[in-house]
Amino acid sequence: MYGSHYSPAQVSNISKQMIPKVEAYHKRKLSDKFFCVYLDATYVPLRRETFEREAVYIAIGIKPNGHKEVIDYCIAPNENIEVWTELLQSMKSHGLEQVELFLSDGVVGMKQALVEAYPKAHFQRCLVHVMRNICAKVRVDDREAVMNDFKQIHQQTNKADAVKILHDFYAKWGKLYSHVVRNLKAIEADMLVFYNYPKQIRPSIYSTNMIESFNNIVKRKAKPKAEFPTEQSLDIFIGIQALSYNDRYFNRIHKGFGQVQDTLESYFD
Structure with a gap:
């Protein structure tokens, strides 16, 4: 799954070492502002009482300076607005105070949940x-x-x-x-709504394609494993992908954003 071969004991030890890192990732203080935040859910096999595909809720953001990161994620049996609301409130409680634009699909109730959590933010339907x-x-x-x-x-x-x-x-x-x-x-x-922003970044903000590329990474790397035995094992797996993604794109500027950084900064207080 991770591109190398390990014995069961080695896998267990690696997983144990990752638990505190993933816990720290969920609890870390977030940047106070993101220009845009993409919200999407993907499904990964997880065994509880029965084998099911469960929803992994994912939020990826791009800051005004063009740097992007997986902000957070959570796991639930299926996709519903209550869990999205909890994730939004968690992001806010960890320091994310301002978002200019949210992008999401047509989950029922999403727009109202965004208004309640971030009343000044705008919403673009994918x-x-x-x-x-x-x-x-x-x-x-x-x-x-x-x-x-x-x-x-x-x-x-x-x-x-x-x-x-x-x-x-x-x-x-x-x-x-x-x-x-x-x-x-x-x-x-x-x-x-995306037409209200500079033309240099419009190709990135009319859809949630960017977050779907991360979802594809998750699915591809999870494919060798028929199912995850526990929610914790799935949490660790997704956490590793999120940490790896954030390391890979640390200080990289997303296409188009570097040209309009001053303009994007001006949208915030």
């Missing part, structure tokens, strides 16, 4: 998740055309043009897929 939802609700023969039209929305030079493209999408597909268009209109205010 457009990749929106596209997946649309794709699942249109006929196979229409998918390519529908997707090509919708992709134009995040490829415009300004918000006004994006709004026009979106409304043209409504007019073109509304009769054939009224339920799709109705759902899009309900979340329109959350789909184009």
Whole structure:
């Protein structure tokens, strides 16, 4: 799983040594501000009374200076807004006071939970998740055309043009897929928020793709293990991936952010 071969005793000893490090990671003091925070859950096999795939809730952030890190994570049997609320409150209690922009999929209640924890923050709905939802609700023969039209929305030079493209999408597909268009209109205010920020960082803030790359690392490295025997073993495994990720990207500036650092700093008190 970790790229090397160890005996069961060695694995046990390594795991024991990592317990305090992972505990310290969860308890560490966080930076007081992140420009954007990505929220997403991925599922990993865990054995309790029965074998199940359980949700790992993950928060990754990018600071105004462009440095990114896995802020925290937690484990629960399934994804629900109550656990997300607890994670948000935990982040706040560990020192994260200000977030300019949150990015997430369409978990019911997420926007309200964000308002309660960080009332000044803005919210961007992940457009990749929106596209997946649309794709699942249109006929196979229409998918390519529908997707090509919708992709134009995040490829415009300004918000006004994006709004026009979106409304043209409504007019073109509304009769054939009224339920799709109705759902899009309900979340329109959350789909184009990324246009309010500098163009250099827009490719990074219209979706949660960045956090999904971390999720893919987790799944790939967990694949050799059919299941985790305890929640603690899964916690240690995810903790190792988070610590490794944070070490790897320590002081690296995420693409586009270095060009607009002063602008991003200006969004905070």
